Amino acid sequence: MDMKNNDFTVDFEAIGKRIKKHRKIQRISQKKLAKELHISPIYLSGIENGKINMSLKTILQLAHILSVSLDELIYDVSYF
Numbered sequence: 001m002d003m004k005n006n007d008f009t010v011d012f013e014a015i016g017k018r019i020k021k022h023r024k025i026q027r028i029s030q031k032k033l034a035k036e037l038h039i040s041p042i043y044l045s046g047i048e049n050g051k052i053n054m055s056l057k058t059i060l061q062l063a064h065i066l067s068v069s070l071d072e073l074i075y076d077v078s079y080f
Contacts, residue, residue: 008073008079010053012047012050012052012053013049013050014050014051014076015050015054015059015073015074016047016077017048017050018072018073019047019057019062019066019073020048022066022068022072022073023066024050026067027052028066030045030048032042032064033062036061037058037061037062037065038064039058047080059073059074076078
């Protein structure tokens with residue numbers, strides 16, 4: 001999302017990179033995280049690489065499991 005230009009398109013690639021970053025910081029494997037989300041590791045890989053657009057339910061679950069706020073996953077915090 002580009003808050004500077006009021007463009008509310010969702011950048012799933014950027015969100016996926018942030019998910020991957022937080023997963024790696026916490027040293028959680030894709031396999032373990034996928035299991036907790038009840039999705040396949042291949043699907044999670046697609047999310048992290050911006051190839052698959054996730055549902056709101058999935059991003060909420062990810063934020064909870066990774067113990068991060070939705071803002072941290074959805075927005076580039078450098079805007080704030």
